[in-house]
Amino acid sequence: MFIKLGRREFVATAVGASSDALFALYGTANGNLRAKTSMVLGRPDRVPFASQMSPDRLSSMTKCEPGMTAFCGNRRHGKSKRYGSGTVETSLHFVPKIEAARSGSRHLSIRKYNLPAVEEFKLQAERVELTIGFDFELQARSQGFRFVAGVDEVGRGCLAGPVVAAACILDCEAEVPDKLNDSKKLTSKQRETIAEKLKVCAVAFAIGVVEAEVIDRINILEASKLAMVKAIEGLKPAADHLLLDAVQLRQLQLPQKAIIKGDSISYSIAAASVIAKTFRDALMVDFDSQYPQYGFAGHKGYGAASHLSALREHGPCPLHRKTFRGVV
Numbered sequence: 001m002f003i004k005l006g007r008r009e010f011v012a013t014a015v016g017a018s019s020d021a022l023f024a025l026y027g028t029a030n031g032n033l034r035a036k037t038s039m040v041l042g043r044p045d046r047v048p049f050a051s052q053m054s055p056d057r058l059s060s061m062t063k064c065e066p067g068m069t070a071f072c073g074n075r076r077h078g079k080s081k082r083y084g085s086g087t088v089e090t091s092l093h094f095v096p097k098i099e100a101a102r103s104g105s106r107h108l109s110i111r112k113y114n115l116p117a118v119e120e121f122k123l124q125a126e127r128v129e130l131t132i133g134f135d136f137e138l139q140a141r142s143q144g145f146r147f148v149a150g151v152d153e154v155g156r157g158c159l160a161g162p163v164v165a166a167a168c169i170l171d172c173e174a175e176v177p178d179k180l181n182d183s184k185k186l187t188s189k190q191r192e193t194i195a196e197k198l199k200v201c202a203v204a205f206a207i208g209v210v211e212a213e214v215i216d217r218i219n220i221l222e223a224s225k226l227a228m229v230k231a232i233e234g235l236k237p238a239a240d241h242l243l244l245d246a247v248q249l250r251q252l253q254l255p256q257k258a259i260i261k262g263d264s265i266s267y268s269i270a271a272a273s274v275i276a277k278t279f280r281d282a283l284m285v286d287f288d289s290q291y292p293q294y295g296f297a298g299h300k301g302y303g304a305a306s307h308l309s310a311l312r313e314h315g316p317c318p319l320h321r322k323t324f325r326g327v328v
Helices: 135-142 188-201 212-218 220-233 267-290 305-314
Strands: 002-005 008-017 022-027 033-041 069-076 079-088 123-126 148-154 163-169 204-210 241-245 256-259
Touching (some): 135 148, 163 267, 188 267, 204 220, 204 267
Parallel strands (some): 241 256
Antiparallel strands (some): 033 069, 069 079, 148 163
């Protein structure tokens, strides 16, 4: 059975019912089961692991009626991630025979299933469009927090220069700069204009910088977190809640929320990304005058062809991250 949900395509290998929801386990077109991938029909809050389904529960079949909502996604580390959702248009009734399945196993072999011919159906799914706004900030404020800071970093993938983070607290009731969004979606000119406006309208902002020498010593992930901590600690007034772009800062005791693609859906995180990006770009332009042979003003330290060519010709300078591939 072939299912297309948004941009993702699946082949069903087994369908069963638990006490909570009708679910389906999916494999790829070549017959390999995708571990921990499932679709839930009717209950968006339950996306079960394949490993949690016993043979008896898997073989307990049920009927799916038209109009039910289907959610497709996977569950990792106890958290569900949705790929999209849609509405079932045709009623279904599955009666697959399960020859064997190890209870508690994290991997179920597709060879253990005899799939019956099933009635074809269509699952029309609308692509989920996430829009930027103050949703997460307002949610935190409704819980009693006053100074909600968005935090983001830039320069993790660079071969040279520091990693830079910014923290920014915005007034949710004030107008934000026009076109404020993830810094990667903006032109250089747009970033500069927005950054100047943010520095005027923000309740507070601060920047944290960690140099290449420290990056080589503690690794880029820890250096990025350190830059974030420095930025957060520089805020006046101090933040009482953090919104971060897919990172957890366990070294801080502040309440915090890690948001996947947060710089595209949270104004505060987007503001931090723009401030950090413009600050780091200006740094790299200044470094270009000290080390003109590398062209830092153009590629800003990223692994562009011209940068790699300069490294082969001149070798690394003190700004380069010696532990990064392609530098030494």
